[in-house]
Amino acid sequence: MTGQVRTVDGRVAGRRGQATRQKLLDCLSEMLSSSPYRDVKVIDVARRAGTSPATFYQYFPDVEGAVLELAEEMAAESGGLTALVEGRSWAGRAGWQTAQELVDGFLEFWRRHDAILRVVDLGAAEGDKRFYKIRMKVLNAVNTSLADSVAELQSKGRIDKDVNPGAVAGALVAMLAAVASHQKGFSSWGVKQAELKPNLALLVHLGVTGRKPTK
Amino acid sequence: MTGQVRTVDGRVAGRRGQATRQKLLDCLSEMLSSSPYRDVKVIDVARRAGTSPATFYQYFPDVEGAVLELAEEMAAESGGLTALVEGRSWAGRAGWQTAQELVDGFLEFWRRHDAILRVVDLGAAEGDKRFYKIRMKVLNAVNTSLADSVAELQSKGRIDKDVNPGAVAGALVAMLAAVASHQKGFSSWGVKQAELKPNLALLVHLGVTGRKPTK
């Protein structure tokens, strides 16, 4: 129901047009990976795509508009993250495995989309509702399932009543996102990639179940 | 040892010069709070400070240079965060209080400097070593103390040997930073500010000590 892809001036884009549009998006994506967001200019993206700035403005209102498009593509993919939590057991050894796979999958997703996620994070932190909504969509893919798991354990009396499942899940997800964004930062604390993951999994397990995992 | 404040062209700045410089920094700080980083222009900052763009370039190489200055001011204040962890007990009720005060103090600090911290975070995530170093300095104020606490408990055999204190502390600090940056995000998950803090404190306590707090 998204309707057809349209140019800024209202025409519907045909096959060739969509191709250029996509090429512009791809090049923008590359630029985001290789240079600071603040320095990404329309003219550079256009040049890299072998076209002119005017063409860019035919498909996007500005750089931010195109970035939003990329972000939405990324958010559409984020649904797959749900599988990392939904229907998984948090009991015993299975619980430890769930935690490990969640951490692994999450970090991998973030690594794959780190450039665009940086920008989304910034936009959201700056209070831009559009970015904020996209960030929400990505995190929700994990968050609601995680909160449900906590709530379920809580209803069985295995977690204190005054724990707020949404808050705990949200904080854990935020932690994963933050660590993923700054993975390099840990190496200068003398923490290696490989060591990081099990420790994150430990924290996730502790947060969700309130207990240490049985390994 | 920092020597005197100098203009870009090498002159030493006198009283008046320093005042203008500071005014520019103040105005830049305001702009960062009120508009997206990408849209902060030299000319706007200069106008707001009642001076000309040329004057701005006398004191800073570019917007980023001035932002770094602001970030360093902020980092200098971050030493106070250490007091939130250093020499605190993690045992029994005192431990619960330590966790709560850490969360409280950390969120407060982040709230007070949110605009500049957003930019520092972005710069660090983009791999800029200067921003990265500043972020490190701020987080280190809490991180090393926290890691020490974990290591100490570990040496007493109260925490598994395969836990990496640096990784756990880093992850917890990253969590606090991320949650602080996106506090508003939680409200749309139906989590209120007041509920958030104790749940964060719980996670911190669990992470550091491996046990639920005694309240």
Place this chain on the structure above:
DNA sequence: CACTTGTCCTGTCATGCCGTCAGCTTACCG
């Protein structure tokens, strides 16, 4: 094959910000 039609791209232009310099004003000091 010429012609038409609608899509697609770009040359060009006015506007505005960037970053620099020469030169003017202001403050300080002997």
Place this chain on the structure above:
DNA sequence: CGGTAAGCTGACGGCATGACAGGACAAGTG
């Protein structure tokens, strides 16, 4: 009061932005 250094700005070439009109191109039509 004159000299010197600090402080500020007008002005300029250069580049990005964003709008438009018109040219290029593919596909269908007689």
